[in-house]
Amino acid sequence: MKILAIETSCDETAVAILEIFAKGGPASGWKGQTFKVLANLVSSQINIHKKYGGVVPEVAARKHLENILPLLEKALAQAKVTQKDIEAIGVVYGPGLITSLIVGIETAKTLSLVWQKPLIPVDHIKAHILANLIEGNQGEFRKILFPALCLVVSGGHTSLVLLKDLKKFKTIGQTRDDAVGEAFDKVAKILGLGYPGGPIIAEKAANADKEKFKLPRPMINSRDFDFSFSGLKTAVRTEWGKERFSARGGSALGGRDKEAIRSMCASFQQACIDVLVSKTIAAAKNYNVKTVLLGGGVSANKELRKQMALAVKDLTKVKFFQPDLHLTTDNALMVAIAAYFEYKEGKGKFKNAWGRIKVEPNLEL
Ligand code: KG4
Ligand code: ZN
Numbered sequence: 001m002k003i004l005a006i007e008t009s010c011d012e013t014a015v016a017i018l019e020i021f022a023k024g025g026p027a028s029g030w031k032g033q034t035f036k037v038l039a040n041l042v043s044s045q046i047n048i049h050k051k052y053g054g055v056v057p058e059v060a061a062r063k064h065l066e067n068i069l070p071l072l073e074k075a076l077a078q079a080k081v082t083q084k085d086i087e088a089i090g091v092v093y094g095p096g097l098i099t100s101l102i103v104g105i106e107t108a109k110t111l112s113l114v115w116q117k118p119l120i121p122v123d124h125i126k127a128h129i130l131a132n133l134i135e136g137n138q139g140e141f142r143k144i145l146f147p148a149l150c151l152v153v154s155g156g157h158t159s160l161v162l163l164k165d166l167k168k169f170k171t172i173g174q175t176r177d178d179a180v181g182e183a184f185d186k187v188a189k190i191l192g193l194g195y196p197g198g199p200i201i202a203e204k205a206a207n208a209d210k211e212k213f214k215l216p217r218p219m220i221n222s223r224d225f226d227f228s229f230s231g232l233k234t235a236v237r238t239e240w241g242k243e244r245f246s247a248r249g250g251s252a253l254g255g256r257d258k259e260a261i262r263s264m265c266a267s268f269q270q271a272c273i274d275v276l277v278s279k280t281i282a283a284a285k286n287y288n289v290k291t292v293l294l295g296g297g298v299s300a301n302k303e304l305r306k307q308m309a310l311a312v313k314d315l316t317k318v319k320f321f322q323p324d325l326h327l328t329t330d331n332a333l334m335v336a337i338a339a340y341f342e343y344k345e346g347k348g349k350f351k352n353a354w355g356r357i358k359v360e361p362n363l364e365l
């Protein structure tokens with residue numbers, strides 16, 4: 001079966017086509033089934049939003065409108081398929097920016113109606129989690145052992161999600177204020193580094209002194225699995241103000257202060273990682289999980305990937321998976337995977353569903 005998926009929840013317009021060879025049929029669960037990625041296209045708007053220092057929803061929506069149909073055409077051509085080869089359509093209906101989501105939803109609804117294909121609404125966060133199921137462009141789905149725990153870290157979310165199986169998701173902890181990706185973006189702004197902050201901070205942090213600035217590890221010892229990153233961001237602002245004052249008597253930092261920027265990036269990144277890893281390991285122990293997963297844009301962070309892998313290694317008999325790098329940030333392939341697992345559980349539900357599906361910007365897992 002071939003599934004076409006669309007994602008427009010924030011500032012990436014994305015279309016993917018995934019083929020699944022379901023050997024054992026729906027009753028056999030997800031094991032033994034193989035996949036092949038036929039197309040996975042992302043049209044990023046980063047260069048447009050960069051000059052505003054963040055995503056401007058109205059601008060994002062207009063760009064989605066311009067991009068979506070050409071991208072769809074390109075994906076079908078690349079996959080060498082036409083509408084008659086597509087069995088079902090998956091689309092993200094939330095959470096995300098309402099103006100952006102609407103473009104993907106309305107496109108998918110129209111296709112579903114005109115092509116007469118089932119339409120599967122997909123939760124963006126579930127899609128980030130299920131991105132862990134595939135590795136490379138084809139092969140068997142990865143075998144996740146349950147219960148599993150996923151640390152979801154993106155621009156809008158920081159949560160620990162417990163999976164009883166591929167259908168039962170429960171949030172056991174989440175951020176009380178800023179998401180960690182948001183903190184990366186805001187800290188980059190404080191340091192004058194541009195948008196999006198995550199990749200820039202990660203690059204500057206490489207091989208820099210992560211001990212130079214003493215930053216807090218918020219809520220690291222709280223007994224729950226919640227997070228908080230807003231105080232850490234404020235601590236960076238305060239420390240950075242002191243640094244600027246002592247370096248230049250308050251004036252802007254010059255070339256010789258590049259080292260200080262790198263140290264601040266490394267110190268901040270390590271503070272985030274310490275909290276994320278420590279809470280994930282505590283939750284993994286508490287819930288006796290058999291697999292730990294990562295998901296979301298911040299899981300592109302190489303240090304986080306490395307340090308989480310090491311920490312999970314110390315737990316006995318716990319598997320660790322992380323999404324392929326290009327599947328960490330927003331993409332439609334993860335949506336196709338999530339759509340497939342929803343669809344195979346009850347195909348009938350999604351027939352003529354286009355009339356019932358609505359955008360849910362504040363959708364909760
Ligand atoms: O999942 P995503 O593409 O969009 C949302 O659903 O929010 O995540 C985007 C976030 C941004 O905040 C970005 O700064 C962050 O992921 N990010 C990173 C890295 N790459 C992207 N954060 C830390 N390190 C990275 N290498
Ligand atoms: Zn996302």
